[in-house]
Amino acid sequence: MVVGGGFGGLQVVRKLRRAAVDVTLVDRQNFHLFQPLVYQVATGALAAAEVAAPLRAVLKRQANVRVMLAEVTGFDLERQQVVLDHLPNGGSGKTLGYDMLVVAGGSRYSYFGHDDWRERAPELKSLAGALDIRNRILTAFEAAEVESDDELRRSWLTFVVVGGGPTGVEMAGQIAELARETLRRDFRGVDTRGTRVLLVETADRILTAFPPLLSHRAERALEKLGVTPLVGHTVVDIGPVSVAIRSADGELENVAARTVIWAAGVAASPLASALASADGSQVDRAGRLTVTADLTLPDRPEVFAIGDMVRVAQSDGTIAALPGLAPVAMQEGRYVARVIRDRLRGRATEPFRYVDKGNLATIGRSKAVADVKGIRISGFPAWVTWLVVHLFYLIGFQNRVLVVTRWAFSFVTRGRGARLITDTGAQAD
């Protein structure tokens, strides 16, 4: 049984297509989400269906797989069973047995103990979150258009993105491009080019996973787009109409802003702690479970855990907290499928080893940074690399064609075809 049809889980399932096993894939959503492009849904550049692929469609030709829509809420490792809730027929508490279990539940955003901020500052982890953000961003421009008070209008045109990692950088860059290029001729009462986009990062630079040179280039590229990177600054409160931001020297500023987007702090899926408590082990501060070098739980060779929700103990006893990236989850997924195939043939498998192929982040049109095996590039070549890599890994031929077509149109026209507000709060007929 595989829990989670994301980057890790789907690789396990696909790489078992020729193995003599029956696979049950359980996911609480009926689609695989290509998270790296979700921010483009949030800013109207792509439609939701273009970054997601229904799991049943992805796996329809793989006869040894059964897909189940349900939420896994617990594990009985002694009886080799998982507990399923929120079944589509309304059922809950159903148990399902397994011979081998792979758990790949991913991660979610952590609000550093301020869960009350979640409502004001939505995050991009899910498709629903992205559509919520899209509604809020587009509604803010509409609100500015009908607002006669200058100060209030400014607050509608001020966007705060919390977290200067790749997602925060991408979001901030996209909002700035949306305001300055796509929308600038669409409104009559408001000049959207006056939009402020603040990117708040506690560390002393953005994109800390990249070498400092690329962080600084990315900062300059963002500034050119009209984003204000506030490095060394921390969001300390998020109220209904303002955000309190503290600088490194302790100065506090209350910024009037109606739209806040959360892209900071990641915590493992609760499935990691559910597995840990079923096994009597512990999770780390980010909620991650520690697995052995063959990605199984210690003394439970039949239970694998992979992806964002785990750290890997190396053969030499050190623990590797690999980055929360799709290639890590995919390589782990492929490795688990190999272990399972090897076991069926009575062969041993080498311990898991992550091959780091590099890091990419896009900032905006023709702007990106890439650190590929020590080669540092920025600007147009990095952006083309980013496009090719993302198209290559996007699931589904149809999605690739649709996305490349949309990107080509947007590149030429600077437009965004998916600028729909789907929740206006107005009464339906």
Ligand SMILES: Cc1cc2nc3c(=O)[nH]c(=O)nc-3n(C[C@H](O)[C@H](O)[C@H](O)COP(=O)(O)OP(=O)(O)OC[C@H]3O[C@@H](n4cnc5c(N)ncnc54)[C@H](O)[C@@H]3O)c2cc1C
């Ligand atoms: C906005 C954003 C942008 C990103 N951009 C990049 C990028 O550009 N490059 C990159 O390499 N990485 C990027 N990442 C990180 C990358 O998406 C993750 O590292 C990767 O998805 C981890 O794979 P996974 O299999 O561990 O989890 P996921 O891909 O998140 O899959 C988890 C799956 O488990 C399912 N699930 C969770 N809980 C349950 C449950 N209780 N019951 C049933 N099913 C459950 C979920 O529905 C989901 O399908 C980004 C992440 C985000 C959020």
